[in-house]
Amino acid sequence: MPSHVPVLPGAVRSLLAPAPFAGWIVDGTVGAGGHAASLLAAAGPEARLLALDRDETALAIARDALAPFTGRVSFVHAPFSRMAEAARDAGVSSVRAILLDLGVSSMQLDRAERGFSFLRDGPCDMRMDATGGGRTAYDLLRDESEETLAAIFRDWGEERYAARAARAVKTALAEGRLPDSTTALADLLDKALGGRKGRLHPATRCFQALRLAVNRELDELEKVLPQALDLLAPGGRLGVISFHSLEDHIVKNFFRLHEGETVSLPQGGTRWAGAEPRGERATKKPVVPDEAECAANPRARSAKLRVFEKAREGAA
Ligand SMILES: C[S@@+](CC[C@H](N)C(=O)[O-])C[C@H]1O[C@@H](n2cnc3c(N)ncnc32)[C@H](O)[C@@H]1O
Structure with missing residues (x-):
């Protein structure tokens, strides 16, 4: 059985599903379903999941892993750049949490025939889909x-x-x-x-x-971030785990662009200020794995989690 150990599972759970809720979770990179299962469990029985992956073999594995949540999960084989469309088609509303755990999974790296790794002899393919x-x-x-x-x-x-x-x-x-x-x-x-x-x-x-x-990975990321922010309900959170600086820069800049701040006005009252304010960072600095996690899961070494919270109603 192929395996994939999710990175930063505790932080993802506590930042994206700190308490049970009624509403949707969107996992744009469901992979082996590890994060998705943990988020569904933490969010409780009123939560539903829209699970996307552009790799059909990953979706098949996720279906098995998420079998205990049958009836609460919709699977879509699509790149996450089509998240808005997938959400519309699945009738998703009131999205409380969105996760993007970027890059390839251990299952993809370990399969020689996918051609991702030079440690295993396979064709020079590298297509996720x-x-x-x-x-x-x-x-x-x-x-x-x-x-x-x-x-x-x-x-x-x-x-x-x-x-x-x-x-x-x-x-x-x-x-x-x-x-x-x-x-x-x-x-x-x-x-x-x-x-x-x-x-x-x-x-x-x-x-x-x-x-x-x-896989046009950076283009995919640029395209999904605004869709994800639009999709979130007020107070909903978007978490992105990146594995190299090119991805992290895109995420950091996007979050900065949309960070709002309440400033006091000289005449009294407050104003919501910022470049294009739509919420605030829930993590001022990226969350990174501790030594124990890196030792147990070498893939975690370069991981960075950033989380953005969409403004609650009335804030903007
Ligand atoms: C790091 S793994 C996710 C692991 C998952 N969080 C878990 O707990 O098992 C990344 C997954 O995202 C998928 N993926 C990467 N880029 C994608 C994209 N642009 N659209 C949809 N899926 C993508 C890959 O096929 C892979 O299955």
Whole structure:
């Protein structure tokens, strides 16, 4: 049975479902259903869940995990950039909590055939949704220009030697030896980037960049945040767990943009101030896992949870 250990489970539960409520939870990344089950349990019998995932295999696992809550859960196979539409179709209203636990799951990483990991030999695929067509990592390496590949490696992998990596890919393609397997691609990048010097495998950053590009992950995040905020009921909370700085910046900036503040007016009374105020951060600093959690679950090491609370009625 594939497994996935949810990160920051206690913080997610206490920040998104601090007390039982009647209303909806939307989990945009239901994965193996660990967070969803814990939120449903904490929110009590009057709470319902809309569970989204763009990976059909994850949804099948979540269905099993959430079987105890049958009748209270609607599953939708969709990218979370279509959250508003999914909520409308499912008749969702009064949303009290929304969770986005970004990135890939351990189940996806562990399955060689999904092509996410260079630790397991598989095809250079990396699509989270393998059903809807879309370009694989191999397609992208083959079709994009050297300049575009370098930009992908640099901007989304923060790879210092992005140009070198892109050149190696395009040279291999021209010579008819562009690898179509993850381990062979990792070897090619390893050689191009001059071998291992630190803790990370040299291909790590380029693999991250390819995954972000194949799944348009940052674009998905930019699209879902405003939809999630619109969907929340007054006083509802949006929690986002990110795993690298590119994602975290998007979340942090979005929350800052919409943070409101009550300021006193010289003539008396108060005013709700801010750039586009719609609520406030429920966590001023991101919540991060403690050492024990990182030791037990290495995936947790780079996790950051930020939570935003939509203004209660009458605040804005
Ligand atoms: C880190 S796992 C979530 C684990 C989950 N919180 C749990 O407790 O099991 C991330 C999941 O989000 C899904 N995912 C990532 N990006 C997505 C997107 N844009 N739309 C929908 N699902 C997405 C992945 O397919 C994966 O199953």
